[in-house]
Amino acid sequence: MRRQQRHGFWGELADLGSAVGRAMRVTLVNFIRRPITVHYPTVERVYPDRFRGILALTYDTETGEENCIGCRLCEYICPPQVIKVEMLKAEKRNFAKTFTLELYACEFCELCVQVCPTDAIIMMKSFDAATADRRELLFDKDRLHQVGLQFPPSWATGNGLRDMQTPPKAPKAEGEPAKAGSKAE
């Protein structure tokens, strides 16, 4: 795109003139184009499917029980160590006795969501957590459940991500060795 520079007085003048024309054309084209601004608080942009927003805990949609079993995997993997979980042993399954998440130090890496075996912790399609008081960003278990009901959830869940990376094997067709079947795909 770079042109040969012209020389001499008239050549430089021609270069200058064309440069002025090109520069002013760029701004004019932008002037005519529609502004790309979105009026944020009144109009919300569509969140991408895998948006990494604020974290929340979920309930089981069928039984209405908490999904979290207090396994503390998220606590172990969390790089900034903002998650603290205590386990509550019960008869059929375990629960989280306490679950605190310091959202003000969270780096939204999504690792806790990726390791969760029961899809209990997920991310929401929202970044609407602005506050004047930092203590409001220290989420306990109730607050996390409440956030989970407040916003639409993002696509990613622990099991969903695992299935995406290593799809569950399709049931073998009868009379065909597994190796050949996978090659044929």
Added chain:
Amino acid sequence: MPPALYDAIVAFVVLNAVIGMVTYVTLLERKFAARMQSRIGPHRVGPHGLLQPIADALKLMMKEDVIPRTADRGVYNLAPIVFLIPCMLIFATLPFAPGLGIADLNIGILFFLAVSAMEIVGLFMGGWGSNNKYALISAMRAVNQIISYDLPFIFVALVPVVLTGSLNLSAIAAAQQGVLGWFVFYPVIGQLAFVAYIVTTLAAENRVPFDILEAESELIAGFRVEYSGMKFALIQLGEYAHMIGTSFLGALLFLGAWSGPGPAFMGPIWFLGKAMAVFLLVTWIRWSFVRIRVDQILAISWKLMLPASLLLLMATALVVVLRGGAGA
């Protein structure tokens, strides 16, 4: 009504109209600039941000007035006023319609050029009085630049004067009736003079691409870096008033002032529209270019603009003589 009272009333009205226009021109510029960057500009204060200038003015009035401890207080405090007065005075001789103006001087354009060159005194006082190295460097650059560009500016502004044969602004405006009579449509000379006028205006107003005196990446805000509150507002007001004044002068010298279709009362509206068109052209240039170096600015002035404008002026004079007198 005694004539002195009449003059005072007209002056009061024009002064307030200029101040009101300045506040809203800032909004116009911000909106225009925003659209050039695919933004929308001020939008929250009032419908489509229409009350934004008022909010800005209120904010500036309520700000604390900080005076640097080592500043030269007298010079520092006086500078904004010394800066503002010439910028306001340039509206004194502008005729907004036939017979509608404060003073119809027979050397109107001379007064305009002389007064608009005086703003440099206030500017340098501000830069010196602040006792800040950035402000001082900025003021030095401003003096440098404005002295360099006043000569070509005056030569270019003299082209319509030579074509008309009068220094009176009303006479210059009256000489270009009908769209084809505008001096910008005068073959060759008119277009060259208009381009040169815009370039020298940019330099005289210290606008991009000639804004080395407030080069934001190196000198923060230039000579007004130490000013705050109302003093800052006064300097800002003066700068925009100067810019609008030169836009009006450009519209008067080259775009036929109040000539346009419609009845006589449309004259001032046409004039305002043309002045705003010149202002928007300047703004458009501002948002299209990058700043150029000090030595380049001076080289353009002394090696290009000055000889070119002088040649243009002489060519104009030759044309006028060959055609047998001015106004022909």
